[in-house]
Amino acid sequence: MRKSFDEVLKYTEYAMGTIAAKTLEGAEKEKFINETRSNFDNHINPGFLEYRKSAGDDDMAMEWTANGDTFTDLNGDTYIDCLGGFGAFNCGHRHPKIVETVTNQLAKQPLSSAELIDANRSLLARILADVTPGDLQYTFFTSSGTEAVECALKMATLATGRHYYVAFKGDFHGKTHGALSLTSKAVFREPFLPLLQGTRFAPFGDLEYLKKLIDIMEFTGELPAAIVYEPIQGEGGVNIPPDDFIPGIREICDKYDIMMVADEVQAGMGRTGYLFATDYSNVAPDILCLGKSISGSVVPLSACVCTERAYKGMFPNPLLHSTTTGGNPLATSAGIAAFNVILSEDLCGKAQKSGAMFMDGLEKLHKKYPKLLTTYRGRGLLIAMEFCDGDLGYEVVYEAFNRKVLLSGSLINAKTIRIEPPLNITEEHIKKALDVLDESMAIVYKKHFA
Numbered sequence: 001m002r003k004s005f006d007e008v009l010k011y012t013e014y015a016m017g018t019i020a021a022k023t024l025e026g027a028e029k030e031k032f033i034n035e036t037r038s039n040f041d042n043h044i045n046p047g048f049l050e051y052r053k054s055a056g057d058d059d060m061a062m063e064w065t066a067n068g069d070t071f072t073d074l075n076g077d078t079y080i081d082c083l084g085g086f087g088a089f090n091c092g093h094r095h096p097k098i099v100e101t102v103t104n105q106l107a108k109q110p111l112s113s114a115e116l117i118d119a120n121r122s123l124l125a126r127i128l129a130d131v132t133p134g135d136l137q138y139t140f141f142t143s144s145g146t147e148a149v150e151c152a153l154k155m156a157t158l159a160t161g162r163h164y165y166v167a168f169k170g171d172f173h174g175k176t177h178g179a180l181s182l183t184s185k186a187v188f189r190e191p192f193l194p195l196l197q198g199t200r201f202a203p204f205g206d207l208e209y210l211k212k213l214i215d216i217m218e219f220t221g222e223l224p225a226a227i228v229y230e231p232i233q234g235e236g237g238v239n240i241p242p243d244d245f246i247p248g249i250r251e252i253c254d255k256y257d258i259m260m261v262a263d264e265v266q267a268g269m270g271r272t273g274y275l276f277a278t279d280y281s282n283v284a285p286d287i288l289c290l291g292k293s294i295s296g297s298v299v300p301l302s303a304c305v306c307t308e309r310a311y312k313g314m315f316p317n318p319l320l321h322s323t324t325t326g327g328n329p330l331a332t333s334a335g336i337a338a339f340n341v342i343l344s345e346d347l348c349g350k351a352q353k354s355g356a357m358f359m360d361g362l363e364k365l366h367k368k369y370p371k372l373l374t375t376y377r378g379r380g381l382l383i384a385m386e387f388c389d390g391d392l393g394y395e396v397v398y399e400a401f402n403r404k405v406l407l408s409g410s411l412i413n414a415k416t417i418r419i420e421p422p423l424n425i426t427e428e429h430i431k432k433a434l435d436v437l438d439e440s441m442a443i444v445y446k447k448h449f450a
């Protein structure tokens, strides 16, 4: 309900004071926690605190500071971050080089007029052209992953003049209307159907099915503008396709002049041990969607990187697609520094090495608790543990949270819990996280199987 502006002003001062505070203690801390709980219930979503399954006994553990591969809550408890913001923290929390670059830009101009020429956008677009495979050359910057996918769909339609799209069962591409049309799980789609008409789904990894589907779509005059794929499905539960799948998509796209759209919002930026997950297959897409960690884990940013063929529909009128704040100077400064950090610190190599350590540990846990941890899989530091049952997986997450290791599930596959830490996670923290998983699984195993 509307309050007087004086009251609101006072409240902004209180809020700004909490932001400035290094720490909160005693009654001040209690008030802040209660205030936050009440604001979530009354102004964010009363279902939110209930719905979350990853928190342990302290359901009001509040994020306060973060550093490297850990974050510390308001009570001063430090957690190992094995969730990594669902792929947003590849560079770790507050990487000093990225923070310094962003601070330098903040001191000059955080947002631009969008009318004069802003250099950072062009510098990062050049870096993207130099670092991505094939002929990817032009970038449209946005702020979230779903917006990068929206842009990709529009570019594919502009380039081909077609209006249908193909994606895969288990895919997650975002939740705005266009991207949601390609997100595969009913629970997110049903309340909003019908979405984009003529979207088809194929089984992930089944090249023969895909060939037949496209053949039929050609026969019926409904060839798609794009085949949109995740090189490894993240929210689907870290599903890795057979080696011939992605080269096969390339062949089909070449044959029928379809835009090949790689959604690497989650799997890109070094996560899988390759700078881009599609690099593993040695083929280049026509459009590459990036998000999450292109932010340098500091300022939200996403990108739709296109070949000239995919993008040239935008040349005559560059405002055919636009966003006021996408690719702003602050976010792009973070993106520039993110590439510097990923390349100079060999975060791809680190993802491979640390991924192998986790996989060794999981093999032991799988042997120890076979009925609980039924399987595990991953590439680099995009790893999933698959449990016999989704609820038991979350019991393990709950126990791990109580032991100060953060993990979470996936949006599309209820049985899987992901391990997706910052790529610079230390060896010591990997060992500690595996020990905590062992303790947590022992408790859940004893409760349900002993």
Ligand SMILES: Cc1ncc(COP(=O)(O)O)c(C=O)c1O
Pocket (backbone or CB within 6 Å): 086, 144, 145, 146, 147, 149, 172, 173, 174, 175, 230, 234, 235, 263, 264, 265, 266, 267, 291, 292
């Ligand atoms: C592969 C993929 N694409 C798109 C998105 C949507 O990104 P955002 O949540 O930033 O809109 C996600 C988010 O998890 C994702 O994993």
